[in-house]
Amino acid sequence: MNLFGLFQVSGSALAAERLRAEVVTSNLANSESTRTPEGGPYRRKMAVFESRTSSPFQLLMASTGSTNSGLDSSGGVRVSQVVEDQAPAIRKYDPGHPDADASGYVEYPDINPVQEVVDLMGAQRAYELNASAISAAKQMIQQSIQILR
Amino acid sequence: MSLVDNTMMQNLTRALDLTALRQRVVSENIANIDTPGYKTRDIDFAAEFRRALSQDESDAAAVPVQVRTLRGLEERPDGNNVSIDRESLLMAQNQLQFQTGVAVLRSEFNRLQLAISGGSNS
Numbered sequence: 170m171n172l173f174g175l176f177q178v179s180g181s182a183l184a185a186e187r188l189r190a191e192v193v194t195s196n197l198a199n200s201e202s203t204r205t206p207e208g209g210p211y212r213r214k215m216a217v218f219e220s221r222t223s224s225p226f227q228l229l230m231a232s233t234g235s236t237n238s239g240l241d242s243s244g245g246v247r248v249s250q251v252v253e254d255q256a257p258a259i260r261k262y263d264p265g266h267p268d269a270d271a272s273g274y275v276e277y278p279d280i281n282p283v284q285e286v287v288d289l290m291g292a293q294r295a296y297e298l299n300a301s302a303i304s305a306a307k308q309m310i311q312q313s314i315q316i317l318r
Numbered sequence: 319m320s321l322v323d324n325t326m327m328q329n330l331t332r333a334l335d336l337t338a339l340r341q342r343v344v345s346e347n348i349a350n351i352d353t354p355g356y357k358t359r360d361i362d363f364a365a366e367f368r369r370a371l372s373q374d375e376s377d378a379a380a381v382p383v384q385v386r387t388l389r390g391l392e393e394r395p396d397g398n399n400v401s402i403d404r405e406s407l408l409m410a411q412n413q414l415q416f417q418t419g420v421a422v423l424r425s426e427f428n429r430l431q432l433a434i435s436g437g438s439n440s
Contacts, residue, residue, distance in 0.1 A: 172338050175345050182349035189352070218353040244342070245349040295351050298402060302348050305413050309341065312420045316427065 175306035181245030190292040200280040219249035355397040
């Protein structure tokens with residue numbers, strides 16, 4: 170059993186959670202953006218997580234220690250895609266705004282700051298949890314090295 | 319009887335291997351704490367270790383360690399049933415178990431060292 174594989178698993182989760190936090194902060198930053206390169210107001214984005222856990226066969230190979238067949242590249246989690254919320258934009262009456270339409274309404278993104286902050290906290294906590302899993306793995310490896318001393 | 323490759327050493331090695339594998343499964347559970355539809359997985363350490371002890375070393379590689387999906391945990395609306403508390407506790411427990419195994423292994427080697435040096439401190 171290769172203990173170093175633990176870093177790959179927890180490391181993938183750190184990357185995924187950080188991307189999630191980035192998406193959420195982007196939502197918060199653009200909560201008033203009425204203009205995007207694609208046209209129209211900013212749309213709320215969400216990170217979709219996908220499990221990449223090793224198959225029972227790979228775990229078997231790991232348990233026998235005979236090979237590390239692809240184990241280093243698998244396991245953990247990844248962000249499979251970042252999707253856009255299809256909810257309709259909020260319309261506010263503001264005829265002086267440069268992005269106002271013919272009837273004087275401006276489209277604002279439908280972003281709820283409370284929901285985004287809660288999501289951000291979730292990402293942060295999950296990041297911390299995975300970081301502590303990494304320090305646990307690190308400690309186990311250091312203990313194994315102690316046998317040599 | 320071999321001094322280094324005796325039954326106790328072999329069993330210790332198996333226990334450490336199994337603990338390391340379990341740590342991996344727990345890490346995967348923690349990594350997937352926000353993945354919709356993911357189900358907690360675990361290894362029955364006692365059963366797997368008992369089975370490893372009962373079989374000959376030569377065919378130990380032939381029998382896979384069973385990683386099973388855990389049932390009975392509370393499921394969130396997105397179909398994920400990973401419990402932070404359970405995984406954190408298991409991680410701590412597993413870590414201590416590994417530490418214990420390493421300590422016993424070290425003391426065995428120290429004893430061997432003592433025999434080699436004829437009882438003098440080296």
